[in-house]
Amino acid sequence: MRDQRLWTWHVLAGLVILVFLGLHMAIMHLDALLGIFNPAGDHPIAWENVVARAKLGFFTFSYIVLLGAALFHGLYGLRNILFELNPGAGLRKGLNAALTAVGVVMFAFGAWAAWAASALARTL
Amino acid sequence: MRVPSEVTFRIRRFDPGRASPPAWEAFTIAYAAGMTVLDGLRRIKETVSPTLAWRSSCRMGVCGSCGMFINGRPRLACNTQISELEDLPVTVAPLPNFAIIRDLVPDLRPMFDAHVALHPYIIRDDVAEMYEPTGEYFQSTEELEHFLQFTYCIKCGCCMAACPTYATDAAYSGPMPLAQAHRYNADSRDGGFRERKAVLAGERGPWKCHYAGECSQVCPKGVDPARAIQLMKRQLVFDYLRLYTQPCPSTVVPKATEIKRRADVPEAPAPTVARG
Numbered sequence: 001m002r003d004q005r006l007w008t009w010h011v012l013a014g015l016v017i018l019v020f021l022g023l024h025m026a027i028m029h030l031d032a033l034l035g036i037f038n039p040a041g042d043h044p045i046a047w048e049n050v051v052a053r054a055k056l057g058f059f060t061f062s063y064i065v066l067l068g069a070a071l072f073h074g075l076y077g078l079r080n081i082l083f084e085l086n087p088g089a090g091l092r093k094g095l096n097a098a099l100t101a102v103g104v105v106m107f108a109f110g111a112w113a114a115w116a117a118s119a120l121a122r123t124l
Numbered sequence: 125m126r127v128p129s130e131v132t133f134r135i136r137r138f139d140p141g142r143a144s145p146p147a148w149e150a151f152t153i154a155y156a157a158g159m160t161v162l163d164g165l166r167r168i169k170e171t172v173s174p175t176l177a178w179r180s181s182c183r184m185g186v187c188g189s190c191g192m193f194i195n196g197r198p199r200l201a202c203n204t205q206i207s208e209l210e211d212l213p214v215t216v217a218p219l220p221n222f223a224i225i226r227d228l229v230p231d232l233r234p235m236f237d238a239h240v241a242l243h244p245y246i247i248r249d250d251v252a253e254m255y256e257p258t259g260e261y262f263q264s265t266e267e268l269e270h271f272l273q274f275t276y277c278i279k280c281g282c283c284m285a286a287c288p289t290y291a292t293d294a295a296y297s298g299p300m301p302l303a304q305a306h307r308y309n310a311d312s313r314d315g316g317f318r319e320r321k322a323v324l325a326g327e328r329g330p331w332k333c334h335y336a337g338e339c340s341q342v343c344p345k346g347v348d349p350a351r352a353i354q355l356m357k358r359q360l361v362f363d364y365l366r367l368y369t370q371p372c373p374s375t376v377v378p379k380a381t382e383i384k385r386r387a388d389v390p391e392a393p394a395p396t397v398a399r400g
Contacts (some may be wrong), residue, residue, distance in 0.1 A: 004325035007357065008364040080332065084292050 010076045016069035020062050021071075031060055054121035063114040076097045132213035134177065135150055138224045146224065149173075150213070155206065161194055161214060162201035165228075178228035184343060186276030191285070192228055193217040198282035200344045219244055219285035235284050238297040242305040243324055247316025249372050257377040267312040267374075274307035274352050276345040283339035283349050289332045297350035298327045299339035304346040306352040309359065315373040321363065330356050 027037050031044045041049030053059045077100050087095065131153055134171050138146040151168045159167075161226045162180055169176045182188040190201040193211050194216055207216060222230035248254055283299040284290050290298040297305075305324060324330065330353045340350040362368035 002326045003329055003331045003366050004321075004360050005325050007331045008361045011361055080334075083334070084289065086294060088291055 006076060010073060013069040013076075015089040016065060017073060020066040020069070023062065023067070051121045052124055054117050057118070060114050060118040064111045067110040067114070068107055071103045071110075075103045128155045130393075131159070131164065133168060134213050134215045135165075135168070135228070136217035137227050139175075139177075139189050139216075140226055148215075151332055155275045159206050159218065160202055161192070161199075161206060162190055163206045163214070163233075164206060165201060175265070176228075176390060177226045182238060186278060188280035189298075191219050191282045193219055193229075193285060195209040198285040198342045200280060203344055206376035216274065219281050221285050221287065221291050222281065223347075230281065230283050230285075235298060236253055238301040238328070239279070241328070242297065242301050243316055243319050244301075244304045245316075246308065246311065247319055248313070249315060250376070253376055257376075261313040261374045262377045263312050263374055270312070271307045271310040274303050274310070274347055274349075277307070277343075277347045277349075278345055280344065281346060282342045283347075286342040288336050288338065290336065295327045296329075296332045297361060299333075299353065302330050302333075302356060303339075303347060303349035303352035306356040306359075307396070309356065310372075311373065312374050315370065316372045317359075317363075321360070323368075324356065324360060329360070331339060 027034055028044050031038050035041070037053055038044050038046075039051040039052050042045055054124070079095065082095055083092065132150055132152045134148050134150050136146050137149045145380045151172050153164060153167045153171065156163075162183060163180055165176065165180075178190065178192070178201070180202060181187040182189070185200050185203040188200075188296065191198060192201050194204055195211065198219055201216070206212075216228060218224050218228045218253070219230045222232060222234070225231050262277065262340065277300060279300060281300065283303075287296075287299050291298050302324075305320050309317050309320060333350070333353045335350060335354065337350045359368055
């Protein structure tokens with residue numbers, strides 16, 4: 001049951017990445033078409049545009065969702081690779097715990113950073 | 125193509141009674157047109173090395189006994205013409221990913237244990253009907269085609285020998301047992317998805333398959349286990365999302381001999397030879 005659950009979330013995380021990473025790529029590289037996210041014109045990563053996007057709640061939400069999906073997708077893939085090395089039962093438990101801890105800590109830090117950037121942008 | 129007068133076999137030998145590891149031994153025998161690798165092994169056993177051991181039975185690619193690692197690829201010895209091999213000499217070793225019992229005889233028990241654990245048979249609630257049938261379980265041609273390809277499996281173990289995941293992960297069930305589990309999950313007469321899911325949803329399920337596709341490449345019967353595994357993954361994902369409900373197993377219908385002939389089935393043509 002556990003592997004079925006993990007695989008399903010792996011697939012769903014892949015779909016989330018497809019949507020939000022697609023959005024990111026579109027904003028960064030199709031700025032002529034999606035200029036609404038670059039109100040200051042110029043380059044998509046110009047300071048004014050970054051601040052403008054950070055003020056929008058949708059972008060804060062999308063950063064956090066993409067972060068969670070990418071972390072889960074990537075760490076689950078890493079877990080599969082490590083498990084193919086045929087570790088013992090004890091080491092498997094240790095790897096599961098370590099990868100979960102890494103994922104939670106990185107997610108918490110990334111989510112805090114996204115939230116803090118948004119809060120800071122609103123003060124500017 | 126130039127027909128050789130003789131052919132050399134390099135065979136990986138192993139005697140469990142001796143402490144020495146497996147070693148290669150070469151044999152040169154007369155070549156005859158149409159000779160298969162199995163024919164060559166029999167010739168070697170009859171004329172040169174009577175202790176050479178392997179499994180074989182039907183000699184026509186049906187029983188699945190003679191799976192071997194021939195010229196770097198898992199194949200059936202009876203189905204492999206020496207003239208069709210890419211290069212010579214013929215190198216023959218036991219199937220990889222299994223322990224060796226002797227010479228070319230692999231220990232296939234882990235494969236069959238995994239197969240048995242996945243309940244490879246029709247499971248239904250109407251046990252009385254199964255043991256004392258009053259009719260037949262109806263199945264349309266379309267329903268049959270959902271799993272027909274997977275029924276051609278002869279359990280030769282070639283797919284298991286080619287699978288890179290099975291080579292490293294002892295917990296992985298492997299392509300043959302998984303494909304056969306899907307063969308029954310996809311059968312409209314079966315109601316055993318829940319029972320099989322108890323194994324498939326865990327670490328013995330299809331999750332470690334990263335779709336190398338080697339199992340399908342080497343299958344001598346064209347079963348395509350890789351496809352069965354991907355279909356099974358989809359089925360299990362939908363099941364987790366509660367989007368998959370196994371249809372009720374097909375109902376019992378009177379035997380074909382007891383029902384009226386369908387109007388759209390034409391009569392058989394008249395016999396061309398007089399009876400009697």
